[in-house]
Amino acid sequence: MLKIKNLNTYYGKVHALKNVSLHLSKGEIVTLIGANGAGKTTLLNSLSAIIPAASGELLLEGKSIAGLPADRVVSLGLSQVPEGRQVFNPLTVEENLELGAYLRYRARGQQGAIKEDLQRMFAMFPRLEERRRQAAGTLSGGEQQMLAIGRALMARPKLLLLDEPSMGLAPLVVQDIFKVIQRLRSEEGTTILLVEQNARAALKVADRGYVLETGKVILEGVASELLENKDVQRAYLGRDKKEIWER
Amino acid sequence: MQIWDPDYECMPREEMEQLQLERLQATLNRVYKNVTCYRNKFKEAGIVPEDVLSLSDLSKLPFTTKEDLRLNYPYGMFAVPLREVVRIHSSSGTTGKPTVVGYTKNDLKVWSNLVARFMTAAGVNSDDVVQIAFGYGLFTGAFGLHYGSELIGASVIPMGAGNTEKQIMIMQDYRTTAMVSTPSYAVTIAERIEKMGIDPKSLCLKVGLFGGEPWSEAMRREIESRLGISATDNYGLSEVIGPGVAGECPCKKGMHISEDSFIAEIIDPDTCQVLPPGSVGELVLTSLTKEAFPMVRYRTRDITSLDYAKCDCGRTTVRMKKTMGRSDDMLIIKGVNVYPSQIEEVLFAIEGCEPHYQLVVDRKGTMDTLEIRIEVTENIFFDEMKMQKAFLDNVERRIDSMLGVGAAVKLVEPNSIPRAEGKASRVIDKRKI
Numbered sequence: 269m270l271k272i273k274n275l276n277t278y279y280g281k282v283h284a285l286k287n288v289s290l291h292l293s294k295g296e297i298v299t300l301i302g303a304n305g306a307g308k309t310t311l312l313n314s315l316s317a318i319i320p321a322a323s324g325e326l327l328l329e330g331k332s333i334a335g336l337p338a339d340r341v342v343s344l345g346l347s348q349v350p351e352g353r354q355v356f357n358p359l360t361v362e363e364n365l366e367l368g369a370y371l372r373y374r375a376r377g378q379q380g381a382i383k384e385d386l387q388r389m390f391a392m393f394p395r396l397e398e399r400r401r402q403a404a405g406t407l408s409g410g411e412q413q414m415l416a417i418g419r420a421l422m423a424r425p426k427l428l429l430l431d432e433p434s435m436g437l438a439p440l441v442v443q444d445i446f447k448v449i450q451r452l453r454s455e456e457g458t459t460i461l462l463v464e465q466n467a468r469a470a471l472k473v474a475d476r477g478y479v480l481e482t483g484k485v486i487l488e489g490v491a492s493e494l495l496e497n498k499d500v501q502r503a504y505l506g507r508d509k510k511e512i513w514e515r
Numbered sequence: 516m517q518i519w520d521p522d523y524e525c526m527p528r529e530e531m532e533q534l535q536l537e538r539l540q541a542t543l544n545r546v547y548k549n550v551t552c553y554r555n556k557f558k559e560a561g562i563v564p565e566d567v568l569s570l571s572d573l574s575k576l577p578f579t580t581k582e583d584l585r586l587n588y589p590y591g592m593f594a595v596p597l598r599e600v601v602r603i604h605s606s607s608g609t610t611g612k613p614t615v616v617g618y619t620k621n622d623l624k625v626w627s628n629l630v631a632r633f634m635t636a637a638g639v640n641s642d643d644v645v646q647i648a649f650g651y652g653l654f655t656g657a658f659g660l661h662y663g664s665e666l667i668g669a670s671v672i673p674m675g676a677g678n679t680e681k682q683i684m685i686m687q688d689y690r691t692t693a694m695v696s697t698p699s700y701a702v703t704i705a706e707r708i709e710k711m712g713i714d715p716k717s718l719c720l721k722v723g724l725f726g727g728e729p730w731s732e733a734m735r736r737e738i739e740s741r742l743g744i745s746a747t748d749n750y751g752l753s754e755v756i757g758p759g760v761a762g763e764c765p766c767k768k769g770m771h772i773s774e775d776s777f778i779a780e781i782i783d784p785d786t787c788q789v790l791p792p793g794s795v796g797e798l799v800l801t802s803l804t805k806e807a808f809p810m811v812r813y814r815t816r817d818i819t820s821l822d823y824a825k826c827d828c829g830r831t832t833v834r835m836k837k838t839m840g841r842s843d844d845m846l847i848i849k850g851v852n853v854y855p856s857q858i859e860e861v862l863f864a865i866e867g868c869e870p871h872y873q874l875v876v877d878r879k880g881t882m883d884t885l886e887i888r889i890e891v892t893e894n895i896f897f898d899e900m901k902m903q904k905a906f907l908d909n910v911e912r913r914i915d916s917m918l919g920v921g922a923a924v925k926l927v928e929p930n931s932i933p934r935a936e937g938k939a940s941r942v943i944d945k946r947k948i
Contacts, residue, residue: 271533274568287565289537291530478537484544484564488537489804493621497806498599 269294269459270315270346270427275324277307277314284310286483288324292427292459297449299462299470299491301504302480308463309351311480312429315461316348317341328427343371347425351432351463353416357405361396364404364415365389368422382422389418392451410441417448421456428452430462434469442466446473467504471495479504516765516828519635519667520628523775524830528823531774531831536570538803539778543567543576546809549594552587553579553811573778573801574789578812581614584754589615595807605653606753607852607918613653616753617807623662625804626759629773630663633762636771636828637747638722639693641668646686648696648704649727649850650676655757656727656850660695663759669693676700679707690719697850698730698738698746702881705741720744726751726758727850729838735767748837752817755800755810761835766827769834776804779833780812781821784842795820797842798835816843844942846876848883851920855941858887858922861913873932877945885922887914890929 270292277285285307292298300308314321317338326334333341347368356364365386372378390397393414399407404415413433420428430449434442450473452458464470471477471491479487479500487497494500518524526534543564546553556577557563566575583592589612590597600617607613618626639645645664649657651673664671672689674682676696682704685691694701701723708715720742726749738746749762750770760777761770772779780789781796790796798817802810817838825831846853855874862872871890876883887910897903903926910924 273533273536287540287568289533289540291533291537478541481544485537485541486544486548488541489621493624496621496624498595498619 269296269329270461271325271327272315273325275311275314275326276322277310277319278322279310279319284483285314285321288480288483288485290478290485290488292461294459295453295457296476297453297460297462297474299464299467299474299477300480301464301467301470301477301494301500303504305482306480307483308480309431310483312348312431312461312463315341316346316429318348339371342423342425345424345426346429347420347423347427348429349416349420349431349433351435353409353412355404355407355412355415355419358403360401361404361407361415362386362400364419365396365422368419371423385422385424389421392448393418408441409437410444413437413441413445414448417445417452421452421458425458427459427461430460430464432463432465434464434466442469449473467500468495471500517635517638517640518829519632523773524632524771524832526775526831528831532570534775535778535803538775539570539573539801540564540567542801542803542805542809543811546594546811550592550809552583552592556583570778573780573812576812578787578799578814579810580814581754581816584614585612588612590617593617593807594809595619600807602658604655604658604753604757606655607854607857614754616655619806622756622805622807625776626659626756627662627666629756629759629776630659631666632773633749633759633771634660634663634667634669634693634724636762636764636830637693637724637749638745638765639664639667639669639724643667643669643692643722644672644690644719645669645693645695646672646674646682646689646691648674648676648682648694648700655751655753657695659751659756659758660724664693679703680711683708683711683713686718686720687713692719692721694720694723694742694744696723696725697727698725698734698748699728699849699878699881699883701725701738701742701746702734705738706881709741715741715743718742723747724749724762728847729840731837750817750835750838752815755802755813755815756805760800764826764828764830768826769822769836771826771830771832771834772821774832777802779821779835781819782814784814784816784818792821792823795839798838814842816841816845818842846874846885846942846944848876848885848920851918853885853918853920857917858914861910861917862889865910865913871932872941874942875945876942883946885920887922887924888927888932889924890932891926892929 273289275285275288302308313319369382395411433445474491477491477494478485547564560577599619601620602618605613605615647657647660651657723744723746735746747763751758751760761772763770778801780799782789782799784797798815798819800813818840819835819838822834844855873888875886907924914922
């Protein structure tokens with residue numbers, strides 16, 4: 269599905285991503301974990317062309333997306349759910365969703381398909397249907413996150429990038445969000461690249477993971493093995509209660 | 516034909532190379548950060564992990580040798596704090612000190628899985644009863660096969676090495692179906708079975724997994740016909756992981772290397788240049804999944820060649836030929852690695868003994884024997900037989916405790932051993948393997 273080789277990204281002189289290589293197979297959930305500033309969001313933004321990548325090979329289903337503008341990347345099948353949701357506050361829920369299909373409006377015969385997709389989103393997120401005429405800014409955090417995911421899905425992506433979907437949400441809502449992520453894969457077959465501060469929860473739903481540290485990949489592995497890795501535990505999962513008691 | 520891990524064992528080459536590159540870069544970033552020895556070696560070579568952009572860039576990296584392991588004895592090469600290590604093994608070193616290797620919890624899991632792959636390839640499944648006739652202890656062999664069998668779900672008999680008659684009794688009574696040992700021990704068992712008048716067909720044995728020492732196709736045929744089993748070879752070394760690097764499938768045309776965990780290269784042992792695929796040379800291995808003890812370009816000193824052609828069994832991983840020898844002077848005696856320098860050191864340590872010695876390795880029947888011939892000097896000339904015997908016993912005892920292999924020590928006349936022009940004359944290997 270996605271193949272990256274030696275991706276380098278800079279913020280001015282700051283070398284934010286150093287030779288990052290990673291891949292996602294079709295239908296896989298892969299998570300990126302790492303401390304703040306490790307380069308997780310930068311990686312997602314480089315893929316979706318929000319930040320230009322300085323160098324590297326980026327292949328989406330065998331086609332190079334390096335250097336393409338963001339709208340081309342979206343139309344090739346890659347959508348991003350940005351960190352902090354970024355819904356259009358004054359617009360209604362329905363309008364937000366429709367904007368997700370913006371690129372498809374131009375194509376002929378898509379109108380019907382877009383209507384169908386809208387219904388699909390409402391079926392998947394009943395809360396959004398209840399509030400379809402409400403301004404997105406008045407939704408709760410969890411609802412906004414659902415909306416942001418729904419909006420990205422309206423572009424019918426093959427690969428969905430999720431940036432910190434559980435950020436700032438109540439634990440019960442976080443559970444819902446992770447259930448949605450699992451359903452996306454099992455029901456829609458969507459391939460997902462997930463960035464998450466809640467590394468434990470992310471590794472539980474993911475198949476594989478990459479650990480980033482100061483812009484470099486230091487570990488790749490099956491999610492269950494990464495959960496057991498002491499480096500990962502120490503840095504990103506927090507210490508176990510037991511260990512605290514021992515001290 | 517069962518395949519344990521089809522996703523990885525049958526991965527298309529292009530995908531495998533992507534995975535290898537990802538894991539290689541991650542491994543290099545980790546060792547550069549965590550292992551002083553690697554950091555220094557990379558600096559000396561003027562290279563940083565970021566310079567590795569493709570698998571072919573691997574050749575820019577410095578080699579790791581047994582000497583490096585010796586210099587960093589015991590824990591210097593570990594990439595994690597010792598508290599995260601849950602297992603320690605070791606193997607013989609070139610001189611004196613052994614080399615120490617460690618495993619994290621994850622390493623043990625990965626190791627078991629790699630062993631399960633080649634055991635499955637050899638024909639072992641959850642219905643099998645596996646008798647392990649490797650020595651448990653510091654060597655990695657027995658434990659590796661033990662874990663692999665358990666993971667497959669086979670019934671493991673942790674028999675340990677030696678005690679041939681008991682091995683045979685257990686083999687009969689417990690209905691062992693898969694046997695794990697050195698190939699030469701398999702021949703010993705076959706001989707003893709014949710001597711005891713047992714019909715090999717009355718046993719339940721169907722497969723043998725033999726490793727720990729080089730062996731020939733002729734020996735395979737002998738074992739297969741005498742025991743009525745399928746005899747398979749596997750390869751590993753404790754510095755890299757132990758058993759689990761590679762193993763044969765039923766096609767028996769080379770051992771499949773688990774390439775998602777190891778990158779194999781073949782170099783010319785003299786010039787250290789990487790040789791093109793198919794060439795015969797020294798095997799160099801880089802680990803991709805190890806946490807506690809990662810290895811970057813480890814010179815195995817084993818001579819072999821690699822075949823990248825697709826195998827009939829469906830696996831896409833590269834195959835290595837049976838090892839054809841060593842690029843150093845290490846001897847494998849009864850499956851134990853022995854360096855002449857270790858023996859030299861023992862002889863030096865014993866007062867008055869000048870190192871004019873010769874090692875004679877032979878195979879009596881099926882068991883390897885080691886004889887050490889020492890030239891008599893004034894210092895170790897004894898009129899009394901008793902004193903001479905005490906001296907020889909002392910040497911034998913020290914050699915045994917150092918090597919873990921018994922040796923017969925013999926005194927010979929002064930100047931009767933040809934003076935060394937090369938290392939070869941120190942060692943006479945009469946075995947025809």
